Amino acid sequence: MTTAAWLVLAFPLAGTVIIGLGHRAWPGRMAGWIGTLAILASFICSIVVFVNLQDRDEHHRQVTSTLFDYADTVGVDAKLTILVDPLSVLMMLVVTGVSTLIHLYSVTYMTGDRGFSRYFAYLNFFVFSMLVLVLAGNFVPLIIGWAFVGAASYLLISFWYRRRTATRAGVKAFVINVVGDIGLMFGAYFVLREFATLDFLGVFEQAPETAVNTGNLVAGMILILVGAFAKSAQMPFHTWLADAMEGPTPVSSLIHAATMVTAGVYLIARLWPLFEVTPAAANVAAIVGAVTLFVAATIALTQTDIKRVIAYSTMSQIGYMIMGVGAGAYAAGMFHFMTHAFFKALLFMGAGSVIGAMAGIQDMDRMGGFRRAMPFTFATMLVGGLALSGVPPFSGFFSKDEILAWTAQRGGWFWILVVAGYVAAFLTAVYTFRMIFRVFGGEPVPEARELEQGHLHHAEVHVNPTDGEVEDTDVGFPGPEHFVAERAFPMKVAMGTLALLATVAGALQIPEVTHAIDSFLHPTFEGSRYYESLAPSESFTFIGMAVGAAIGLGGIFVAWQLWSRHRGVTAQLITRLKPLYALSHNKWYFDEIIDALFVRPAAWFGRFAQQTFERLVVNGAIVGGASLIVRAGSAAVRAAQSGLLRSYAALLVLGVGGVALYFLLQS
Amino acid sequence: MSIEWYLVVSAMIFCIGAGGVITRRSPLVTLLCLELMLNAGNLALIAFSRMWGNAEGQVFAIIVMVVAACEVCVGLGVIVAMYRRRLPIDVDDMRELHG
Amino acid sequence: MAEFFYFLCAIVAIAGAIGVVALRNPFYAVLSLVCHLFALAGLFLLLRAEFVAFAQIVVYAGAVMVLYVFTVGYVGGDDESVRPWHGPAQKGVALVFAGMLFVELCLAILGSGLKALDGEGAPYEAGFGSPGQIGELFLTTFLFAFEAASILLLIAAVGAVVLARRRGAGRVEADRMTFTEFMRPIGTGTTAEAVGTRDAGINLPAPAAEPEREQLESGRGERA
Numbered sequence: 001m002t003t004a005a006w007l008v009l010a011f012p013l014a015g016t017v018i019i020g021l022g023h024r025a026w027p028g029r030m031a032g033w034i035g036t037l038a039i040l041a042s043f044i045c046s047i048v049v050f051v052n053l054q055d056r057d058e059h060h061r062q063v064t065s066t067l068f069d070y071a072d073t074v075g076v077d078a079k080l081t082i083l084v085d086p087l088s089v090l091m092m093l094v095v096t097g098v099s100t101l102i103h104l105y106s107v108t109y110m111t112g113d114r115g116f117s118r119y120f121a122y123l124n125f126f127v128f129s130m131l132v133l134v135l136a137g138n139f140v141p142l143i144i145g146w147a148f149v150g151a152a153s154y155l156l157i158s159f160w161y162r163r164r165t166a167t168r169a170g171v172k173a174f175v176i177n178v179v180g181d182i183g184l185m186f187g188a189y190f191v192l193r194e195f196a197t198l199d200f201l202g203v204f205e206q207a208p209e210t211a212v213n214t215g216n217l218v219a220g221m222i223l224i225l226v227g228a229f230a231k232s233a234q235m236p237f238h239t240w241l242a243d244a245m246e247g248p249t250p251v252s253s254l255i256h257a258a259t260m261v262t263a264g265v266y267l268i269a270r271l272w273p274l275f276e277v278t279p280a281a282a283n284v285a286a287i288v289g290a291v292t293l294f295v296a297a298t299i300a301l302t303q304t305d306i307k308r309v310i311a312y313s314t315m316s317q318i319g320y321m322i323m324g325v326g327a328g329a330y331a332a333g334m335f336h337f338m339t340h341a342f343f344k345a346l347l348f349m350g351a352g353s354v355i356g357a358m359a360g361i362q363d364m365d366r367m368g369g370f371r372r373a374m375p376f377t378f379a380t381m382l383v384g385g386l387a388l389s390g391v392p393p394f395s396g397f398f399s400k401d402e403i404l405a406w407t408a409q410r411g412g413w414f415w416i417l418v419v420a421g422y423v424a425a426f427l428t429a430v431y432t433f434r435m436i437f438r439v440f441g442g443e444p445v446p447e448a449r450e451l452e453q454g455h456l457h458h459a460e461v462h463v464n465p466t467d468g469e470v471e472d473t474d475v476g477f478p479g480p481e482h483f484v485a486e487r488a489f490p491m492k493v494a495m496g497t498l499a500l501l502a503t504v505a506g507a508l509q510i511p512e513v514t515h516a517i518d519s520f521l522h523p524t525f526e527g528s529r530y531y532e533s534l535a536p537s538e539s540f541t542f543i544g545m546a547v548g549a550a551i552g553l554g555g556i557f558v559a560w561q562l563w564s565r566h567r568g569v570t571a572q573l574i575t576r577l578k579p580l581y582a583l584s585h586n587k588w589y590f591d592e593i594i595d596a597l598f599v600r601p602a603a604w605f606g607r608f609a610q611q612t613f614e615r616l617v618v619n620g621a622i623v624g625g626a627s628l629i630v631r632a633g634s635a636a637v638r639a640a641q642s643g644l645l646r647s648y649a650a651l652l653v654l655g656v657g658g659v660a661l662y663f664l665l666q667s
Numbered sequence: 668m669s670i671e672w673y674l675v676v677s678a679m680i681f682c683i684g685a686g687g688v689i690t691r692r693s694p695l696v697t698l699l700c701l702e703l704m705l706n707a708g709n710l711a712l713i714a715f716s717r718m719w720g721n722a723e724g725q726v727f728a729i730i731v732m733v734v735a736a737c738e739v740c741v742g743l744g745v746i747v748a749m750y751r752r753r754l755p756i757d758v759d760d761m762r763e764l765h766g
Numbered sequence: 767m768a769e770f771f772y773f774l775c776a777i778v779a780i781a782g783a784i785g786v787v788a789l790r791n792p793f794y795a796v797l798s799l800v801c802h803l804f805a806l807a808g809l810f811l812l813l814r815a816e817f818v819a820f821a822q823i824v825v826y827a828g829a830v831m832v833l834y835v836f837t838v839g840y841v842g843g844d845d846e847s848v849r850p851w852h853g854p855a856q857k858g859v860a861l862v863f864a865g866m867l868f869v870e871l872c873l874a875i876l877g878s879g880l881k882a883l884d885g886e887g888a889p890y891e892a893g894f895g896s897p898g899q900i901g902e903l904f905l906t907t908f909l910f911a912f913e914a915a916s917i918l919l920l921i922a923a924v925g926a927v928v929l930a931r932r933r934g935a936g937r938v939e940a941d942r943m944t945f946t947e948f949m950r951p952i953g954t955g956t957t958a959e960a961v962g963t964r965d966a967g968i969n970l971p972a973p974a975a976e977p978e979r980e981q982l983e984s985g986r987g988e989r990a
Contacts, residue, residue: 643762645697649688653863660870664877671875673813676776678871680783680802686864687787690857695792695838699799702830703783706806709818717813720888725818725895726903726911732821733915736830737922743837744926750841751932754945763945 001052002065004045005084005135008092011042012128016121023117032107035120039103039127043096050089061085061523064137064201075196081137083200087524090334090517091134091266098258098341098498099127105349105494106250109356112479119159123254126152130259134266138199139188142267146184146231149260150177156255157247162476165466169243176240180230183223184267190220191274200270207273208527213280221274221281224267228285232264232318234292239591241315245307246466248478249352252307257314257348258341265321265337269330276328276529285326286407290417293319295588297427301434302585305362305465306351309435313388314344316424320403323417328530329406335509335517336399342505343387343396346498350381353491354439356482358447359459364435369444373451376492377485378440380499385436387502389429390552395506397548400425402509405544409534422551429555430562437563456484511541673714681707692758694749698742705735768812775808796834803827815895 015038019031026034053061062085070078082088103123110119129152133145151174158170188198194216195203210217226237233241233256244256255261268275268285275282293316300312317340324333355362357374371378387396404425408418447457462471462478473480485491508516525531536544562570574581583589640651680703687700709728716724750756782802789795803826810819893899904912 641765643765645758645761646689646692649685650859650863653685653689653867657863657867657870660867660874664870664874672772672776673809674875675872676779676809678868678875679780682864682868682871683780683783683787685867686860689860689863690787693792695834695841696786696795699786699792699795699834702799703786703802706803706826709822710806710809713810713813713815713818716815718888720891720894722895722899722903723907725815725900726908728815728818729821729900729904730908730911730915732818732826733919736825737918739830739833740922740926741929743833744929746841747837747930751930756841761945763949 001049002063002082002084004048004052005065005082006067008042008045008049008096009082009128009131009135011038011045012124012131014038015124016128019117019124020121023121026117029107029111029116031117031120032103032110035124036100036103036107038124039096039100042127042131043093043100046089046092046096049084050093053084053086053089058523059526062201066137070140076192077138077198078140079138079199080141081199082135082141083137084135085524086521087266087270087334088134090338090521092131094338094341095127095130095134095259098345099123099254101494101497102250102254102258102345102349104490105253105352106248108483108488108490109250109352110248110479111483112473112481114473114475114477114479115159116479119156119248122152122155122159123251126156126255126260130263133263137201139191140198143181143185143188146227146263147181149255149263150174150181150231153177153244153255153260156251157244159247159251160477162474163246163464163469163471165243165464166246169240169246173240173244176230176237180227180237183226183230184228187220187222187224187227190216190223194220204273207277210277212277214278217274217278218280221271221278222284224271225281225285225288228264228267228322229288230264231267232261232322233315234264234288234319234322235295236590236594238292238296238315239587239594242308242311242587245305245311249307249348249355252311253345253348253352256311257344261314261318262321262337262341265318265325265333268322268325269334272325272330272525272528275326282326282328286323286414286417287326289319289322289324289326290420291319292316293323294420294424297424297431298584299587300431301427302581304364306354306364306367306435306439307348307362309364309431310344310347310351313347313428313432314340316428317344317388317400319424320400320421323407323421324403327407327410327414327417328528328534329403330525330528330531331509331518331521332399332402332406334521336396336403338508338517339387339395339399339502339505342498343384343394343502346380346384346495346502347388349485349491349495349498350377350384353377353483353485353495354381356484357451357457359457359482360462360465360478362465364438367439367445368442368448369440370448370451371440373444373448374440374484374486376495380485380495381436381440383499383502385432388432389555390425390548391429391556392545392549393503393506395502395504397545397552398506398509398511401544401548402511404548405511405536405541406534408540408544409536410530422547425548426551426555429552430559433556433559434563437559441564442567451484456482456487458482511545512538670714670718674711677707677711677714680704680710694742694746694756694758697758698739698746702735702739705731771808772812775805775812778802778805779809792838793835796831796838799834800827800831803831813895814890817895817897817900820897 015035019026019034023031053063056063062083064081064083067080067082070080072078103120106119106123110116113119126149129145129148131145132141133149136142136145154170154174154177157173158167160166191203192198194210194214195206197203197206229235230237241256241261245252247255275285296312296316296319300309300316303309303312317336321333321336321340324330324336353374354367354370354377357370357377358367361367383394387394390397390400392398404418404421407414407421444452450457459482462473462480463469464471471477483491485495508514509518522531562573586592640647684700684703684707687703688697691697691700709731712724712728712731716722716728746756755761779802782798782800782805785798786795786802789798803822807819807822807827810816810822
């Protein structure tokens with residue numbers, strides 16, 4: 001079985017290498033098919049692993065396999081080990097499955113782009129890194145995978161590298177990710193310090209015996225949380241996610257919705273033994289998750305770029321997951337991760353289709369009335385939106401409500417988080433359907449009318465959707481063609497599959513009826529204080545479900561009123577609630593605060609270092625000084641080489657005198 | 668006459684020759700001063716040869732004379748060549764071999 | 767008696783030496799050296815070196831100095847102008863250095879350093895310093911030095927001829943050139959030569975025409 005697990009890793013790596021090495025030579029869309037097949041093979045191997053795992057006895061479902069030792073010295077045991085257990089298999093299945101569909105989608109979406117092969121090399125590399133992260137059996141491959149996904153994210157965000165906004169966004173994402181990487185590494189150091197081993201199973205064995213909230217572990221877990229927050233775009237490390245929408249839409253769909261940003265959730269879930277003996281850190285996680293989910297939901301209400309709305313929605317939903325796993329509702333958190341992957345990827349794919357119809361424009365102010373022109377996209381986005389808003393019987397309803405119900409069981413101040421969660425759920429429904437009503441409802445815009453008549457709008461002049469800069473379609477810029485799902489079969493297959501999954505996946509964990517996720521993940525969370533104890537009572541569950549459904553439908557109703565029935569009301573609301581609107585529209589000024597606190601001082605320091613220190617001290621004093629000394633010395637010596645015969649003679653005589661003096665003195 | 672007298676004279680002539688080499692600007696006269704120094708050396712050689720009663724010193728002195736003659740020959744040849752090429756006959760003007 | 771001759775020869779020698787160094791006219795300097803050489807020959811005789819004294823007068827004062835006289839006559843011995851010093855070789859410096867050297871040597875000679883100095887010298891043997899003895903030494907003990915000295919003389923003679931001969935005809939004798947220009951080899955094939963900014967021989971460009979002088983003259987003519 002572990003062979004199959006290694007193959008899961010090997011196929012995307014092979015895909016990267018093969019596509020990458022020949023990226024100039026692959027004809028047409030060959031690179032896309034190779035990439036898709038590689039991930040498909042990986043998915044099939046994941047299924048094989050899953051089946052094999054289930055064959056085993058329930059108490060032997062945590063299997064490790066070591067490929068080689070990196071180093072085993074001075075107390076550090078660094079090995080390349082994979083850990084195959086239900087949690088990693090769940091992540092593996094979701095990651096490879098959704099990735100396959102997104103690769104399929106991308107084959108059409110990126111057609112005509114000059115960097116087509118490069119794109120698939122990067123995308124395969126990302127899937128490989130994510131799988132390394134997920135399958136890691138000790139901290140070393142975890143950190144390696146963590147860093148690699150950050151790199152892949154950077155490569156893919158700044159994929160259209162000649163756009164300055166894209167490269168800046170990529171750098172921003174990378175820098176914040178690196179901050180998280182450092183937190184993760186130092187956290188791992190503290191874990192090593194406490195437990196003298198880096199191996200997960202070894203650490204988990206020792207964890208229950210340690211005292212609660214020991215200094216080492218509190219520091220280590222908080223640092224690991226820094227890493228998780230940076231990767232999962234939780235506050236205050238979240239500012240990169242909105243800008244990451246500069247990347248191609250399938251990238252946003254895969255990395256910044258379904259997989260990479262959930263790495264933080266996975267990390268907390270994986271390290272649950274350590275978090276359960278460090279309640280301080282776990283509470284921090286829950287609080288930060290709750291804060292993020294609320295703030296992000298408020299921001300998404302006022303954004304006008306369709307991809308940013310979905311990005312903040314992602315941030316919010318991951319806040320739910322973090323809150324869940326921070327509070328101990330591990331299965332609920334992972335279930336929500338799975339359903340979220342389905343409907344969020346679907347929403348992004350739909351957004352990509354709409355953007356294709358608009359020939360690259362992402363501004364919702366210019367969209368409207370696409371429901372007749374793009375029925376398939378409309379249907380799938382409706383499914384995704386309903387799932388996101390938590391409307392039964394779609395999957396999002398079950399998963400989100402489960403998190404909130406289980407978190408409430410913790411009692412005490414966790415109720416505040418739960419209330420915030422319900423309020424944010426209301427806001428979620430509002431902004432989701434704001435988006436849907438604005439894009440698909442109302443009067444068709446010219447592009448929609450064109451499409452109704454069967455002609456896909458083609459942009460004469462290509463512009464950067466963020467800042468309007470005119471660009472061409474050469475290498476480093478998006479290709480000249482745009483695609484809509486209605487006309488592309490691969491896109492339809494991908495979106496349709498996801499829509500189906502978003503609809504029915506809820507059946508896996510209907511409360512009181514099915515508990516597939518619970519029981520599947522049980523071997524991983526054996527011994528957890530919360531895994532079973534947090535199960536809410538039947539009545540509580542049903543009340544929760546009813547409240548959740550009501551909130552979801554209420555939010556849809558409000559959105560319908562504001563953006564479909566009475567269209568002018570929003571303008572009045574904005575003027576009346578101007579400060580609130582400004583706060584939300586400017587993303588709670590996080591960008592400005594971080595810019596003032598960190599970016600400007602760093603830039604000032606860099607300028608100082610270059611202009612003053614480098615120029616004056618290093619180049620001037622040290623380098624210049626050294627060469628000045630040498631030059632002065634040699635100039636002094638050179639003066640003796642005047643070419644004058646007589647001075648040479650004088651020196652000779654002087655020398656003879658000196659020698660004679662020496663011998664005189666000697667005797 | 669003790670030997671020191673001759674040696675002191677030799678030293679004096681040697682130093683006068685050295686001073687002349689440093690002072691004079693014409694290469695001709697510089698060569699003349701070199702001759703002085705060589706002669707001083709010769710005198711010292713002869714003096715010591717007399718002291719030891721060994722004629723080898725005088726043989727040495729003759730060889731020195733031979734060498735001095737050759738050197739004068741070649742040196743004057745160079746000066747004549749310089750004069751022919753209209754180069755300045757001045758030691759200070761020829762300083763291209765500088766650092 | 768010996769002392770008298772010694773002091774006579776010594777003073778003449780030193781005077782001649784000072785004359786060589788001090789006289790401005792090179793010809794006078796040569797003559798001063800001849801004088802000095804004669805005095806030195808006297809000193810050699812006092813030291814019982816007959817053959818060397820004889821060789822000194824015939825070879826050194828006779829042949830070498832005559833060569834010198836010829837050269838000075840040919841090259842021309844203008845009085846050296848007293849130029850302000852160019853380098854570190856002014857008379858004061860020379861005096862200091864040479865004086866210092868002299869003092870040291872005297873210290874060495876007269877001090878207790880050279881203990882080997884015997885006051886009176888070895889007892890005189892007959893035939894010491896005679897041509898026979900010198901010749902015997904040359905042809906037995908110092909044969910190699912003798913032959914080498916002969917070859918050296920040959921080389922010197924050939925060398926002097928080679929150095930001083932006239933080189934190829936038909937070359938424009940330019941006016942005063944610097945030493946660098948003189949040393950520049952003929953026709954190295956540099957780009958400068960190909961382009962023509964530098965002459966491929968030692969032909970210097972002809973002096974530019976002087977229109978100003980003509981103008982000046984004509985102007986003067988007009989005024990006049």
